[in-house]
Amino acid sequence: MKWERIVVIVALLMLAWSHYAGLTQDAETDEVYMNLVGRIFYVHVPIAAIGLMVYLVALVTACLALWSGTSKWDAMTEGIIEVGLVMNLLTLVQGSIWGKVTWGTWWDWDPRLTTTAIMFVMFLGILVMREMVEDPDRRMTASAVATIVAAVNVPIVYYSVEWWKEQSIHQGHSDQEGTSAILPWPFRIGMLATVLLCIGLSVMRYRISLAKLKSEREAELPSAPAKLDLEEA
Amino acid sequence: MNQALWVLRKDLLIEWRARSRAFALACFALNVLLLFAFAVGPDTAVMGQHASAYLWLALLMTSTLLLSRSMQIETESGALDALVLAPVQAPALYYGKTLANALQLCGLAILALPIVLGLGDVGIEQSAGQLLVVVVLGCFGLAAPGTLYAALTARIPSQQLLMPLLMFPLIVPCLVAAVKATGLVLNGDPFGQLTSWLLFLVCFDVIYLAICGVLFEKVVSE
Numbered sequence: 001m002k003w004e005r006i007v008v009i010v011a012l013l014m015l016a017w018s019h020y021a022g023l024t025q026d027a028e029t030d031e032v033y034m035n036l037v038g039r040i041f042y043v044h045v046p047i048a049a050i051g052l053m054v055y056l057v058a059l060v061t062a063c064l065a066l067w068s069g070t071s072k073w074d075a076m077t078e079g080i081i082e083v084g085l086v087m088n089l090l091t092l093v094q095g096s097i098w099g100k101v102t103w104g105t106w107w108d109w110d111p112r113l114t115t116t117a118i119m120f121v122m123f124l125g126i127l128v129m130r131e132m133v134e135d136p137d138r139r140m141t142a143s144a145v146a147t148i149v150a151a152v153n154v155p156i157v158y159y160s161v162e163w164w165k166e167q168s169i170h171q172g173h174s175d176q177e178g179t180s181a182i183l184p185w186p187f188r189i190g191m192l193a194t195v196l197l198c199i200g201l202s203v204m205r206y207r208i209s210l211a212k213l214k215s216e217r218e219a220e221l222p223s224a225p226a227k228l229d230l231e232e233a
Numbered sequence: 234m235n236q237a238l239w240v241l242r243k244d245l246l247i248e249w250r251a252r253s254r255a256f257a258l259a260c261f262a263l264n265v266l267l268l269f270a271f272a273v274g275p276d277t278a279v280m281g282q283h284a285s286a287y288l289w290l291a292l293l294m295t296s297t298l299l300l301s302r303s304m305q306i307e308t309e310s311g312a313l314d315a316l317v318l319a320p321v322q323a324p325a326l327y328y329g330k331t332l333a334n335a336l337q338l339c340g341l342a343i344l345a346l347p348i349v350l351g352l353g354d355v356g357i358e359q360s361a362g363q364l365l366v367v368v369v370l371g372c373f374g375l376a377a378p379g380t381l382y383a384a385l386t387a388r389i390p391s392q393q394l395l396m397p398l399l400m401f402p403l404i405v406p407c408l409v410a411a412v413k414a415t416g417l418v419l420n421g422d423p424f425g426q427l428t429s430w431l432l433f434l435v436c437f438d439v440i441y442l443a444i445c446g447v448l449f450e451k452v453v454s455e
Contacts, residue, residue, distance in 0.1 A: 066451055114405075122402040129399065132391050142385050145448045146399055149378060152440060156406065 004207075008200035014193035019043055022186035037101050042186050044094040046194040048116075051087030054080055054198050055123065055154050062147035065140055071213045072206075074140040077147060078130060079205030081123050083198050088120045103169060111164040115157040122150040136216050236321050240329025241336075247306060248337060254302065255337070258295055262345050265291040270352050281353035285415035288349045289371065289408055292342055296334075296375045297397050299341075303334055304383040313387075313453060323450035331373075331380045331442070338372035350419075358421035367418055370434040371411030377441035378403050384452045410434045 022042025058080040065073035095113060096106045107113065126146045133139040156163075161172045248255055269287040273279050280287070307313035316326060346364075350356065357364055382400045386392040414430040 066448075118402045118405050122399075125395075125398045125402065129386075129389075129395055132395060133389055138388065141451055142389070145381070145385055145452055148448060149381065149403065149441075149444060152444065153403075 004200045004203040007196050008204070011193045011196035011200060014189055015197065018046075018186045018190035018193055022190065025186070037098065040094065040098045042190055044091070044098060045187070046190040047087055047094065048091040050191065050194040050198055051084060051091050052154055052158060053195075054084040054087055054202075055119070055151055057202075058084055058123075058147055059151035059154075062144040062151075066144040066148070069137075069140070071136070071140070071217070072210060074136075074144070075209035075213055076202070076206045077143060078127070078209045079202045079207075081126060081147065082205050083201045085120065085123055085127070086201075087194075087198065088116065088123065091116060092120065108169060110170050111160040111168050112157065112170040115153065115160045119150070119153045119157055122153060123147075126150065136213060136220070236325035237329040237332065240316075240321065240326055241332045244303065244330060244333035245336070248333075255340075258299055258337075259341060259344055261298065262291045262295040262341050263348060265294050266345060266348055266352065277352075277354045281355040284349045284353035284355050285412045285419060287353075288342070288345055288415060289412050291345055292338060292372070293375060293401070293404060293408060295341055296338055296379055297400065299337055300334055300376070300379040300383040300400075301386075301392060301396055303330060303380070304387040308387045317453055323453050324446045326453065327380060327384075327446050327449035328442075331376045331445075334380055335369075335372045335376035338375055339368055342368045342372060355419050357419055359418040359427070363427065364415070364418045366431065367411060367414040367434070370431065370438060371407065371415075373438045374407030374411065374434055374441070375404060377438055377445055381445040381449055381452065384449065407434065407437045410437065 019042060023039050025039075058077055061073050061077040061080060064070075065077055092113075095116070099108060099113075100106050126143050129146065130139055130143050133142055161168050161170050165172070266287060269290070270280055273283075304313075307316065317323070346368075379400055382396055382403075386395045386399070389395055410430045410433045414427060414434065417427045417430065
């Protein structure tokens with residue numbers, strides 16, 4: 001079994017424990033303002049936070065692909081963006097569920113929600129572009145440049161709850177005062193599990209993408225000239 | 234700097250010689266504005282309330298055509314390769330083209346403004362100078378990443394589809410800020426919010442002008 005599969009399995013087990021521990025803990029340890037609803041913290045925050053970091057890693061691999069011109073970094077960027085999109089979508093879905101219970105609506109044009117949705121569309125556009133560009137070199141340059149430009153949105157998403165505080169109904173960055181003492185462990189394990197899950201899934205997608213790129217490159221090479229039969233000539 | 238100004242001069246000269254294209258773009262922007270008016274219905278109050286949004290959406294849609302065309306001119310007959318070999322530095326090429334595109338968008342905005350104001354029956358509560366600043370900053374916000382994306386997709390067969398697909402989500406922060414700032418200039422700014430939106434536009438422009446200026450070299454040298 002390849003190491004990334006083991007990492008994914010371990011991560012899923014850790015994630016299952018962290019969710020179980022977070023969601024079934026004693027009511028007295030609930031978040032002071034949201035009570036029971038606040039338990040989505042254990043599920044939503046690791047996905048949302050690590051999802052943002054995944055895009056930052058994509059930014060690094062895109063820079064490496066652009067300046068080294070190596071296929072492996074291009075394949076890595078594609079794999080990471082795919083995982084980032086899954087995290088991004090999960091963030092939006094989980095946030096909507098939480099929003100329905102807390103705000104009474106599935107969606108609000110809150111700066112955090114809006115910028116997260118924009119980020120999803122931006123990175124989705126990059127994957128769509130990759131499918132439409134046939135030349136591997138041009139595809140690498142185009143997707144690396146688009147990834148670097150799109151990654152500018154990551155700090156905007158992170159700081160949106162501070163920059164547009166007046167317009168935002170999303171809670172600000174959490175701190176120790178607003179959370180229970182027991183919270184950190186299920187939360188920390190959840191964060192670690194999400195990091196491992198993203199690493200494992202990204203490597204799995206990277207291998208698939210690299211194999212596809214290699215087959216494309218091989219197809220591009222000119223076929224060897226047919227052997228001349230000198231005797232017949 | 235000199236090279237950027239030469240590129241700017243070249244682009245404006247090309248547009249001047251093909252004035253019918255610029256006229257067609259202006260007609261397209263007018264069409265979009267009229268379509269918004271028809272879609273909203275005969276309600277001047279609603280049109281006036283959202284005048285700034287319609288103006289910037291019309292400019293955004295027209296910008297995709299303008300930006301695509303500006304790079305198409307360069308790639309059609311290998312002019313881009315000739316410019317790179319001239320040698321024109323890639324950042325100079327980018328800043329020259331961005332400046333030309335932004336100026337053309339400003340021209341379109343100035344043409345579209347009286348129409349928007351007329352359709353919505355709105356006046357300018359603040360000064361016309363402030364409106365001009367918003368228009369210039371907003372147009373640079375559209376042109377800065379737009380020029381890079383136009384170059385990026387210029388040699389891809391589905392450019393007309395890819396260009397808005399990549400550019401529209403990226404432009405949203407600039408669009409929101411430009412619409413808000415224009416709305417404040419047109420309808421009044423009792424809480425003094427205009428400065429913060431202008432500052433946001435300046436930051437957006439500076440960040441994308443810097444990043445895209447660096448990346449443009451990689452795009453044209455492929």
